[in-house]
Amino acid sequence: EAQVTQNPRYLITVTGKKLTVTCSQNMNHEYMSWYRQDPGLGLRQIYYSMNVEVTDKGDVPEGYKVSRKEKRNFPLILESPSPNQTSLYFCASSLVQGGEKLFFGSGTQLSVL
Amino acid sequence: ILNVEQSPQSLHVQEGDSTNFTCSFPSSNFYALHWYRWETAKSPEALFVMTLNGDEKKKGRISATLNTKEGYSYLYIKGSKPEDSATYLCSKENSGYALNFGKGTSLLVTP
Numbered sequence: 001e002a003q004v005t006q007n008p009r010y011l012i013t014v015t016g017k018k019l020t021v022t023c024s025q026n027m028n029h030e031y032m033s034w035y036r037q038d039p040g041l042g043l044r045q046i047y048y049s050m051n052v053e054v055t056d057k058g059d060v061p062e063g064y065k066v067s068r069k070e071k072r073n074f075p076l077i078l079e080s081p082s083p084n085q086t087s088l089y090f091c092a093s094s095l096v097q098g099g100e101k102l103f104f105g106s107g108t109q110l111s112v113l
Numbered sequence: 114i115l116n117v118e119q120s121p122q123s124l125h126v127q128e129g130d131s132t133n134f135t136c137s138f139p140s141s142n143f144y145a146l147h148w149y150r151w152e153t154a155k156s157p158e159a160l161f162v163m164t165l166n167g168d169e170k171k172k173g174r175i176s177a178t179l180n181t182k183e184g185y186s187y188l189y190i191k192g193s194k195p196e197d198s199a200t201y202l203c204s205k206e207n208s209g210y211a212l213n214f215g216k217g218t219s220l221l222v223t224p
Contacts, residue, residue: 042216101159
């Protein structure tokens with residue numbers, strides 16, 4: 001089944017403890033991206049990647065890192081999480097960059113205490 | 114317009130009503146306009162992606178139009194059904210392939 005898989009679905013952590021949210025797609029998509037969803041603010045893009053080893057900042061990249069070493073994987077890394085990073089996170093992918101629909105993962109609800 | 118804006122913020126209609134939403138966006142640096150449907154506790158699902166001025170797309174009872182020169186898109190739902198209840202998101206994709214989403218229009222259709 002074609003899908004974007006995010007893990008974990010739920011995560012509670014404490015300030016400063018490094019964490020990684022994984023994202024994997026099995027559709028051979030070139031474009032992958034991360035978003036956060038906060039009440040009243042809509043989806044905001046954190047980082048995106050147009051292909052292996054090619055990443056770029058979205059609207060809210062501060063406090064996050066990404067890597068794209070393989071085409072299928074695009075992990076989101078929080079080196080030192082803070083409470084203001086408590087949010088619902090989505091990973092998404094599309095066949096290529098530019099004018100293609102996004103396929104979203106199931107989301108990760110992160111709480112940083 | 115500096116950001117992607119959607120109106121109305123929420124909408125409550127009766128089953129059978131037809132309705133429409135607006136997405137306004139900066140017309141500069143435009144590549145594509147996306148529409149997504151987002152049901153509670155699920156992930157957003159793509160409805161349409163449009164790239165050309167004057168584009169019109171249709172999927173069943175839902176259709177969308179695009180005006181890139183003036184920076185707006187309309188989403189229409191004909192004969193609303195309760196299962197159409199969801200949040201409808203639009204997103205402008207710029208020529209650098211970054212996406213900016215609006216805050217969405219929340220639609221509730223009651224029987």
